[in-house]
Amino acid sequence: MKAIVTVVGEDRVGIIASVCAQLASYNVNVLDISQTVMQGFFTMMMVVQVSDSTLPLAELAKKMEENGKEMNLSIKLQRADIFKAMHRV
Template sequence: MRAIVTVVGKDRVGIIADVCTRLSGWNVNVLDINQTVMQGNFAMTMLVDLEKCEMPFREVSEQLRLRGEEMKLSIRMQREDIFEAMHRV
């Protein structure tokens, strides 16, 4: 299953490293990253593959959310299908 992870918040050192380390620890493969900083605001979208991840989707998503709260960032993970449905015919 593929999902989109979005990270939004105030920029600081090591956000990508932190999120990627966690994802790799759960065996979630990062397929693509797109990141920008606008007026000090960090915005990143990642396409990830949960094929080899043994943790349930809900759990991964919740762990990311909690980590986001610790870092004062909004982190969420949603299945790719929802974006495909809304933006691709």
């Protein structure tokens, strides 16, 4: 199963590295990354494979959000199907 990770926050050194390291620690594989800086805000979107995650998906989403708060970032991990449902007929 694929999920989308979005990370928004003030741009600084090491955001991608730390988010990727956390995902790796839960055995989540990163499939694709795109990122931009909008009005000074770092915005990143990742497509990740969560089928082999060491945590159940709901726990993983909670954990990533908590980790984000500690780093002053908004991190969301959501199943990819909701975006497809909403934006594709």
